[in-house]
Amino acid sequence: MGEPEVHEASEMPEATPDRGAGRSHGERRFPCSNCGAQLRFAPGALAMRCAHCGALNEIEASDAEIQELDYAAQLRDLESSEELVDEIISACESCGARIELPPNVTSGPCPFCTRTVVATGRSIKLIKPRSVLPFAIDSGGARERFAAWLKKLWFAPRNLKKAAVIDGKLSGVYLPYWTYDSGAITDYTGQRGVHYWVTETYTTMVNGKMQVRTRQVRKTRWYPAAGRVSDWFDDLLIPASTSVQTDRLHKLEPWDLESLTEYADEYLAGFRSESYSVGLGSGFEQAKAAMVPQIRATICADIGGDVQRVGTMDTRHHSITFKHILLPVWVCAYRFKGTLYQILINARTGEVIGERPWSWAKISLSVLVALLVITAVVAAIALRG
Numbered sequence: 426m427g428e429p430e431v432h433e434a435s436e437m438p439e440a441t442p443d444r445g446a447g448r449s450h451g452e453r454r455f456p457c458s459n460c461g462a463q464l465r466f467a468p469g470a471l472a473m474r475c476a477h478c479g480a481l482n483e484i485e486a487s488d489a490e491i492q493e494l495d496y497a498a499q500l501r502d503l504e505s506s507e508e509l510v511d512e513i514i515s516a517c518e519s520c521g522a523r524i525e526l527p528p529n530v531t532s533g534p535c536p537f538c539t540r541t542v543v544a545t546g547r548s549i550k551l552i553k554p555r556s557v558l559p560f561a562i563d564s565g566g567a568r569e570r571f572a573a574w575l576k577k578l579w580f581a582p583r584n585l586k587k588a589a590v591i592d593g594k595l596s597g598v599y600l601p602y603w604t605y606d607s608g609a610i611t612d613y614t615g616q617r618g619v620h621y622w623v624t625e626t627y628t629t630m631v632n633g634k635m636q637v638r639t640r641q642v643r644k645t646r647w648y649p650a651a652g653r654v655s656d657w658f659d660d661l662l663i664p665a666s667t668s669v670q671t672d673r674l675h676k677l678e679p680w681d682l683e684s685l686t687e688y689a690d691e692y693l694a695g696f697r698s699e700s701y702s703v704g705l706g707s708g709f710e711q712a713k714a715a716m717v718p719q720i721r722a723t724i725c726a727d728i729g730g731d732v733q734r735v736g737t738m739d740t741r742h743h744s745i746t747f748k749h750i751l752l753p754v755w756v757c758a759y760r761f762k763g764t765l766y767q768i769l770i771n772a773r774t775g776e777v778i779g780e781r782p783w784s785w786a787k788i789s790l791s792v793l794v795a796l797l798v799i800t801a802v803v804a805a806i807a808l809r810g
Contacts, residue, residue, distance in 0.1 A: 455694050458482050465695030468560035468753075468772065473694050487687040491556045493606055493746035499552065500706060551700055552749050556685040557599065559692045560753040560772045564595055567755040567770045574777040594758065597772065599693060599751035600674070601665040601701040603708040604682070606747070609656045611720050611740040617730035618645040650728045656720050663708045663715070665701035665749075669756075669769065676778045677771045680752055684773075688751070698751055705747065713742065 455464040455473060462477030472481040562570070625642050628635050660682055664674040686692075703711070720740060725733040753772035758765055766780040 455482070455691065463695075466560060466692055468563040468566075471559075473691055484689065484691045487689070489687045491685050491687065491748065493748060494555070496605070496607075496705070496709065496745035496747050499747070552705060554601065554688050554698075554749045554751050556748060557688045557692050557751040558680060558682070558685055558753055558773060560597060560696065562755070562770070562772045562775055564597070564755070566775065567595060567772070570770055570775045570777050571757075571768060571779075574779060596756045597696040598754055598756050599696060599698040600669070600754050601699060602750050602752055603663045603665050603701075603703070603705065603712070604660045604748045604750060605658065605663065605709055605712045605745065606660065607658050607709075607712070607716070607745045608743045609658065609716060609720055609740050610653065610743065611656070611724065611738055612651075612653050613724045613727075613738050614649075614651045614736040615724065615728055616647045616734040616736070617650045617728045618647050618732035618734070620645055620731040645732065647734070648730075650733075652724075652727050654720070654723045654727050656716070656723050658712075658716055658719070660748075661712050661715060663703070663711050665703040665708055666699055667702040668699060669767075673767075673769060673778050677754065677769060677776055679774075680771075681773060682750075685748075685750060693751075696753075701749070705749075709745070709747070713740075716740075 456462070457464050457475035457478065457480055459480040459482075460475060460478045462475050464473035464475055464482055466472075466484075467474040467481065470481070471486055472483045474481055620643055622641050622643055624639050626637055626639050628637050630636075662678070662680065662682070664671055666674070701708075717738075720738065721735055724735050724738065728735075755770035755772050756768070758767045760766070768777065768779040770777050
């Protein structure tokens with residue numbers, strides 16, 4: 426068989442997907458079929474629950490297969506195929522997040538840092554999400570996990586547990602992500618190292634006399650290497666939000682992406698949904714960087730030998746597809762002695778990632794105790810000697 430058709434992603438035009446930067450949708454509103462009051466998605470159930478009468482309104486389950494979309498075609502068609510939406514965008518001057526406030530509301534708290542944001546208006550063009558992981562942990566469960574996380578903190582200030590109150594500040598937010606599938610064909614040059622051993626003589630002082638001794642020394646012969654390797658990447662997950670630091674989002678992983686379901690507004694009832702601030706093309710650039718370690722490992726395996734040096738790598742990506750998905754996170758922020766600390770909770774697994782203050786008094790005391798113990802041990806050993 427011939428080689429697959431190859432498309433170099435960097436040669437494709439970046440067709441303004443970033444104009445959808447950082448928008449968060451306001452809460453979706455659905456009337457209860459029993460009393461007409463507002464419904465809210467019930468985490469862990471395929472239904473919405475009425476806040477007034479408690480009735481469950483089932484969401485029709487979809488058996489549609491989660492489709493991968495063609496990356497190159499989407500970049501080409503983005504300008505003409507995606508509908509333009511007009512929404513009220515609110516920019517947070519404190520953390521940079523952009524949210525949509527409910528209708529007829531001109532200001533409100535930012536879910537990421539609690540600062541007040543003021544509404545402005547603008548039209549943006551977006552790729553719609555096609556799949557979603559619904560919330561599985563409700564607000565009560567999120568509070569329990571936050572409390573358990575606080576209890577495990579070492580060297581925390583004495584009154585932190587009382588000050589770090591999140592009641593009323595906990596926000597359920599769907600964060601945007603891209604997933605990419607891609608083949609990668611890489612031409613490389615490098616060197617293969619093969620170890621061998623030689624016997625060397627040396628002199629050393631033994632009992633005041635110089636003696637000649639031998640030892641085995643490992644050396645390496647290097648041979649030129651070149652070749653072509655292939656890799657395949659499936660569902661490489663790239664955060665599409667800049668409201669939260671990328672390293673923190675990675676710490677929320679893993680996500681059970683096999684449980685993705687077809688997007689429906691009902692899953693967002695009572696929650697917010699932030700739009701991407703990292704565009705489709707920019708996201709794939711990040712994905713390509715994330716692919717490098719695996720590609721390099723494949724090259725090293727192909728070179729063989731005992732050790733390897735990789736000189737050049739020329740990678741071409743092909744068969745690229747993507748998904749735009751929403752993942753559920755509980756977000757809150759609290760202040761302790763004037764400093765803001767952000768908490769993120771994976772609403773599927775309960776994993777808590779948070780910032781916290783440190784008690785330097787406790788740390789100093791622990792260091793002092795450790796030094797005293799070490800001093801005592803050293804003194805005891807000296808007395809025995």
